[in-house]
Amino acid sequence: MAHASLWEGILCARARARPFRHNNVEDLKRKIDRYGPGLVIVDSLYSTNGNLCPLGDFVDAAETGGCAIIVDETHSFGCHGKHGGGIAVDLDLADRIHFRTIGLSKAMAARGGVVVGSARNMEYLRYEARPMIFSTSVLGYEVAGFNAALDIIAAEPWRAEQLHANHRFLRTGLLALGYDVCESDSQIISIVTGTLENTVTFRRFLDEHGLLGSVFCPPATPENRMLLRFTLNASLDTGALHHALDVCAAAKQKIDMRGWPTLLA
Structure with missing residues (x-):
């Protein structure tokens, strides 16, 4: 890492x-x-x-x-x-x-x-x-x-407090949807996507629905354990966070995720 x-x-x-x-x-x-x-x-x-x-x-x-x-x-x-x-x-x-x-x-x-x-x-x-x-x-x-x-x-310590409230909300929601974000415990939340094909498909779907995720691929990650990273900030409101979860929920319905070896059951 x-x-x-x-x-x-x-x-x-x-x-x-x-x-x-x-x-x-x-x-x-x-x-x-x-x-x-x-x-x-x-x-x-x-x-x-x-x-x-x-x-x-x-x-x-x-x-x-x-x-x-x-x-x-x-x-x-x-x-x-x-x-x-x-x-x-x-x-x-x-x-x-x-x-x-x-x-x-x-x-x-x-x-x-x-x-x-x-x-x-x-x-x-x-x-x-x-x-x-x-x-x-x-x-x-x-x-x-x-x-x-x-x-x-x-x-303005409220900024850091809001940042971490945002990350806890999004992480909890992603876990409830079945995404593997178990190692993330901060304002950086990475979803394990696995292969290049999985990652590109997921990244494109998010982009089409107004959500930005940064791709991490080899040599930054091991082979077939690619990541898509969300980086949160304190200015995100409840509507933006709910939108992110709604998009990720829709992705599970629209994308074939059977090839995601690390996806939580």
Whole structure:
């Protein structure tokens, strides 16, 4: 479930990846025992399927195994935690995490990104990290926009509350219709569609009825386990959510779904 940018970073660093099973702390521990300490890298909220990470367990495992830990908060920042600070802040884990990375293209609706860590590590990155050395700086008006967005997030917590009320409503409705969204527990809701043919047919039906779903296919997913992702926001009203469920209900009547191997009974 790791983002492609992680693999690019591994290549850039000439490091060796030792993948462990998704959200499986025991498998991580076995890998540390086998290969020794290193950098543990996880997302707090996975963009592919909307799955939350049991972050406290991973931080504990990293500390016990003598590892540093990197947590990407791109999809949780602004939407989760006190004042939108992310899941690490919400769980009071920020001071135990060596690096937190945040892309600003999601809740902040901007460009650029942030790396949070100790002053010593940040100084090192400033002068040694090639992506930082050979990159343009964000501009003054962009920084002003970031600050304004942070003020809104802090002053209007109802936005995050409404966002998660919306995701719970839609997820519950999709489950009741028999769609496989079991791994999604956030504002990102992915339906397992299976094959390319299933996914294209479903995507076209949704599009024809005014509903946008993003296709996830190989290499972003395993073969024959393609996904169609809904990304919710706080501005969706009850009518829009009911429309989404009505369209998905109609899809079950209009589309032959017998070839969906992961569809719930």
